[in-house]
Amino acid sequence: MLRQTGGVSRIPWVLHVDLDQFIAAVEVLRRPELAGKPIIVGGRGDPTERAVVSTASYEARAFGVGSGMPLRIAARKVPDAVILPVDHEAYFAASEGVMATLREQPGATVQVLGWDEAFVGIETQDPEAYARQLQASVLERTLLHCSVGIGDTLVRAKVATGFGKPAGIFRLTAGNWLDVMGGRPTKELWGVGAKVSARLAKLGINTVAELAASDPQDLIPEFGPRMGPWYAELGRGDGASVVDDTPWVARGHSRETTFQRDLTEPAQVDDALRELTARVLDDVVAEGRPVIGLTLKVRYAPFFTKTHARKIPETFDRNEILARALDLAASIEAGRPIRLLGLRAEMAMPDDARKGHTPTRGGW
DNA sequence: TCTGGGGTCCTAGGACCC
DNA sequence: TCTGGGGTCCTAGGACCC
Numbered sequence: 001m002l003r004q005t006g007g008v009s010r011i012p013w014v015l016h017v018d019l020d021q022f023i024a025a026v027e028v029l030r031r032p033e034l035a036g037k038p039i040i041v042g043g044r045g046d047p048t049e050r051a052v053v054s055t056a057s058y059e060a061r062a063f064g065v066g067s068g069m070p071l072r073i074a075a076r077k078v079p080d081a082v083i084l085p086v087d088h089e090a091y092f093a094a095s096e097g098v099m100a101t102l103r104e105q106p107g108a109t110v111q112v113l114g115w116d117e118a119f120v121g122i123e124t125q126d127p128e129a130y131a132r133q134l135q136a137s138v139l140e141r142t143l144l145h146c147s148v149g150i151g152d153t154l155v156r157a158k159v160a161t162g163f164g165k166p167a168g169i170f171r172l173t174a175g176n177w178l179d180v181m182g183g184r185p186t187k188e189l190w191g192v193g194a195k196v197s198a199r200l201a202k203l204g205i206n207t208v209a210e211l212a213a214s215d216p217q218d219l220i221p222e223f224g225p226r227m228g229p230w231y232a233e234l235g236r237g238d239g240a241s242v243v244d245d246t247p248w249v250a251r252g253h254s255r256e257t258t259f260q261r262d263l264t265e266p267a268q269v270d271d272a273l274r275e276l277t278a279r280v281l282d283d284v285v286a287e288g289r290p291v292i293g294l295t296l297k298v299r300y301a302p303f304f305t306k307t308h309a310r311k312i313p314e315t316f317d318r319n320e321i322l323a324r325a326l327d328l329a330a331s332i333e334a335g336r337p338i339r340l341l342g343l344r345a346e347m348a349m350p351d352d353a354r355k356g357h358t359p360t361r362g363g364w
Numbered sequence: 365t366c367t368g369g370g371g372t373c374c375t376a377g378g379a380c381c382c
Numbered sequence: 383t384c385t386g387g388g389g390t391c392c393t394a395g396g397a398c399c400c
């Protein structure tokens with residue numbers, strides 16, 4: 001993959017750029033007096049409500065607070081915390097500035113992964129120098145710090161970033177992957193969570209090195225024909241190395257509501273569903289593509305989730321879709337208190353928009 | 365008084381068809 | 383009386399990510 005350009009050999013690299021404590025950092029930018037304090041951002045900023053932590057500043061993380069934690073538990077851990085409501089517009093605006101800066105970098109192909117992270121594909125002799133320049137540009141333009149992972153595959157670049165935090169740079173390639181990651185638990189891999197790591201352990205695979213050494217065929221009985229071999233590849237850090245800036249096409253839209261008090265009456269469920277349907281369909285209308293399926297998600301108290309899915313004809317109008325949603329609600333278990341209701345509309349895809357079938361699950 | 369809200373993709377099993 | 387084999391579609395649920 002070496003390419004000669006003007007007598008200088010340029011090598012393709014994947015950079016993974018990740019903003020440091022992004023949401024908390026954006027809040028500090030508009031309220032500088034918060035710098036250095038433990039900040040927790042989540043829900044409406046009220047720790048007595050049902051909500052979870054979106055981001056905690058490093059000062060709050062020192063108390064054991066992390067994203068996904070119930071807000072009231074987090075508040076209990078850090079009595080002096082500054083607790084702020086989530087402000088999507090502000091984070092989106094800051095994110096736009098960051099991504100625009102990345103796209104301005106010479107020769108960069110940018111694949112956005114979320115508000116606060118992106119892959120950047122480049123060809124260079126010196127990826128560290130490129131990364132430092134990129135960090136400086138982002139800081140100058142947005143006043144935000146980021147860490148950069150350098151890799152020869154997407155997976156290695158993504159994992160490398162964790163070793164660069166905060167505000168640093170780290171390189172992971174086929175050459176040092178096993179030295180750095182081999183002894184670590186499989187759960188530290190991007191795409192392996194609690195459940196999969198436990199199933200791997202059942203097969204005697206506990207570390208990344210053990211997963212890397214496993215025969216992909218041996219993983220098929222446990223994980224299926226696609227995911228089995230994919231996990232083995234993940235253990236080696238292998239996989240795609242091309243950053244893809246193809247514009248993203250949504251597969252569907254969903255809305256969820258967690259009720260501060262559990263719903264108990266069918267009429268309450270119907271009302272909530274009418275509202276959710278209206279919001280989901282507004283999103284779908286903006287896309288201009290027909291709805292081909294509905295999924296109703298119900299979380300019963302204390303913590304048990306059920307989904308009900310239905311295909312629907314592309315020709316359905318708003319009223320027919322609402323009727324089908326209410327119909328799905330009829331399958332809800334009567335008498336059980338309901339904590340959360342969600343509705344997802346799956347949309348027909350444009351003809352050429354289906355990408356290749358690499359298991360990705362939310363990321364790339 | 366534990367548990368967000370927005371997504372993506374995979375798998376199993378039954379229904380159905382030829 | 384016994385009960386193919388291959389394929390596709392649909393539903394339900396699982397897992398993971400930011």
